[in-house]
Structures are given as C-alpha cells and as structure tokens.
Amino acid sequence: MAVPADARKRAEEPPAARPRRAGVRARQEDARFERLVYERVRLGMMGALAARDELSFSELKELFQVSDGNLSAHARKLEEAGYVSCSKSFADRRPRTAYRLTPTGRSALNRYLDHVEAVIRATRRR
Amino acid sequence: MSSGSSTVTLDAHAAANLRYIRSSMQAATTVPVPGAAALTMGVIGLTAAAIVATDAMQGSWLPVWLTAAVVAAVAGSLIMARQYALRDLPLLAAPLRKLLLCLLPGFFAGAVLTVADFTYGNLHAIPGSWLLLYGCALIAASAPTAASVGWLGTAFVALGIGALILPDAVQNLLLGTGFGALHVLFGIFIFERRHGRAG
Numbered sequence: 254m255a256v257p258a259d260a261r262k263r264a265e266e267p268p269a270a271r272p273r274r275a276g277v278r279a280r281q282e283d284a285r286f287e288r289l290v291y292e293r294v295r296l297g298m299m300g301a302l303a304a305r306d307e308l309s310f311s312e313l314k315e316l317f318q319v320s321d322g323n324l325s326a327h328a329r330k331l332e333e334a335g336y337v338s339c340s341k342s343f344a345d346r347r348p349r350t351a352y353r354l355t356p357t358g359r360s361a362l363n364r365y366l367d368h369v370e371a372v373i374r375a376t377r378r379r
Numbered sequence: 380m381s382s383g384s385s386t387v388t389l390d391a392h393a394a395a396n397l398r399y400i401r402s403s404m405q406a407a408t409t410v411p412v413p414g415a416a417a418l419t420m421g422v423i424g425l426t427a428a429a430i431v432a433t434d435a436m437q438g439s440w441l442p443v444w445l446t447a448a449v450v451a452a453v454a455g456s457l458i459m460a461r462q463y464a465l466r467d468l469p470l471l472a473a474p475l476r477k478l479l480l481c482l483l484p485g486f487f488a489g490a491v492l493t494v495a496d497f498t499y500g501n502l503h504a505i506p507g508s509w510l511l512l513y514g515c516a517l518i519a520a521s522a523p524t525a526a527s528v529g530w531l532g533t534a535f536v537a538l539g540i541g542a543l544i545l546p547d548a549v550q551n552l553l554l555g556t557g558f559g560a561l562h563v564l565f566g567i568f569i570f571e572r573r574h575g576r577a578g
Contacts, residue, residue, distance in 0.1 A: 304408045
C-alpha cells in the first residue's frame with residue numbers, strides 16, 4: 254500500500270521535531286491574527302463577540318459606529334480567516350445577519366490576550 | 380538594541396489594546412430590560428392606585444403604596460434574574476453592577492426623604508419625591524441599558540414635578556399614571572420592539 258509522501262516524512266522525522274513544527278504553526282497563526290486585529294474595529298468585534306453569544310449586524314454597527322460597507326468588509330475578513338461565523342435569517346420578514354465567534358476565533362483571541370498580558374508583565378517587571 | 384522608551388511604548392500599546400477589548404466587551408453586554416418586569420410592576424402600580432381610589436382606603440394611601448413598591452421591586456428583580464438565567468448571563472456582572480449603582484442612590488434618597496417627610500408631617504411631598512427620584516434613577520440607568528429607559532425616566536420626572544405642584548386630590552392619580560400606566564406602556568413598548576422588529 255502506498256504511503257503519502259508527507260506522512261512518510263512525518264514518520265521518519267525525530268519525535269522532538271513534531272512539537273517544534275506545532276509551535277511554528279501556532280506562531281504563524283498568532284501572527285496572522287495579530288495582522289488581522291491590527292485594525293481596531295476587528296479587534297473590538299472579536300472582543301464584543303467573546304462577551305456575547307451572538308451579535309447582529311445592526312448591533313455591531315451601533316457598537317462601533319461604522320458604515321454598512323466598512324462593517325461588512327471587516328466581518329468578511331474575520332469570516333475568511335475562520336474567526337467568526339455568519340448566519341442569515343429572516344425576522345418578521347426582514348433579513349437578519351448575525352455573527353458568532355468560532356472555536357478557532359476564541360482560542361486565537363485567548364492566545365492574543367495571553368500574549369498581550371505577558372508583554373505588559375514583562376515590561377513592568379523591568 | 381532597543382532603548383527603554385521603545386519598551387514603554389510596547390507596554391502602552393499592549394495596555395491600550397487590552398483596554399479597548401475590555402471596553403468593547405462591556406459595551407456589548409448592556410443590561411437587557413425585560414418587558415415582562417415593567418408590565419408586572421405596572422399592573423402592581425395600577426392595582427395600588429385602584430385600591431387607594433376606593434373610599435375606604437383613601438386614608439391609607441401611604442402603607443398601600445409602600446407595600447406596592449416592595450412587591451413590585453421583588454417581582455421586577457425576580458423577573459430580571461430569571462431573564463439573566465435564561466440568557467446565561469452572570470448575575471452581578473459588570474453591566475448589572477453599573478445598573479444597580481445608577482438605581483440605588485435614587486432609591487436611597489427616596490427612602491430617606493419619605494422618612495423625613497413622614498416624621499415632619501409633610502405628606503404632600505412624598506408622591507412627588509418618589510416620582511422625581513425614580514425618574515432620575517431611570518435616567519441614570521439608561522446608560523447601561525437603553526435610551527428608552529431615559530425617556531421613561533423623563534416622563535417620571537415630569538409627573539414628579541406635577542405632583543409637587545398640584546393639590547393632594549390628584550396625587551394618587553399621578554402615582555397610578557407613573558408607577559402603573561407608564562410601566563405598562565413601557566413593557567408593551569419593549570415587548571413590541573423585541574418581537575415586532577428584531578434587529
């Protein structure tokens with residue numbers, strides 16, 4: 254039976270290399286998250302969605318005082334990264350768009366918060 | 380090599396981000412105002428006004444309204460606590476603590492003024508001070524809840540001023556209008572807004 258090339262490579266590499274690779278992947282993920290939330294509205298959206306199960310488009314718009322187009326663009330970027338999920342429904346025959354934090358988004362935000370807190374602790378210790 | 384000033388900047392930037400996340404989370408968790416609580420409190424207020432309007436109870440308006448206030452406060456709190464439990468929101472979370480901080484000074488001042496006015500026989504001022512201070516508490520409470528709560532408070536303030544100016548004969552009517560009818564109307568308004576057109 255043929256074994257896929259990357260699986261064979263993984264089997265051949267020393268066990269110590271595996272956590273190293275996982276660490277590299279986590280750092281890449283963290284860097285991607287930091288690039289995304291460099292834009293304040295996106296950081297705020299992640300925070301607000303962490304505090305509430307679900308927030309509608311109009312609630313987010315009211316919270317961050319941004320235009321429909323701006324909010325859509327920010328939400329799309331977070332959605333494309335897999336940090337938030339979007340659901341569309343109808344409430345009283347009016348379209349309703351709601352956003353939720355995905356498990357990936359929640360863990361990325363938690364890691365980011367840990368990182369930020371670590372930076373503050375480290376600099377204050379000096 | 381990075382200087383001391385660049386580490387301070389990094390620290391300040393991190394702290395600013397943390398503050399921004401915290402403020403976004405707090406803004407997202409405003410206290411929901413249950414229409415059912417306002418409706419229940421309104422029905423209790425209307426009942427008290429109806430009882431005091433009868434010839435036999437006109438002299439006992441103060442104990443009737445004090446009892447109604449306690450019953451309405453307990454009922455409203457229980458309904459709010461139930462709504463919180465249903466929405467899986469922690470009791471005494473930051474927004475709710477903020478709401479209590481907005482409401483309690485007004486309630487405390489109302490209680491002190493009631494005792495003082497009763498002690499010195501100034502019964503005429505009691506309904507006015509209740510309506511006025513409750514209105515002020517609601518206006519303050521609109522910050523962690525909704526702007527509509529502020530409008531309700533403004534209506535109470537107007538009734539309170541009216542009660543202080545107008546004769547004793549209309550005091551029960553004003554109390555019933557405020558603590559009864561206004562609460563009922565507000566409850567219907569909240570219910571309509573939540574179920575009539577979801578955001």
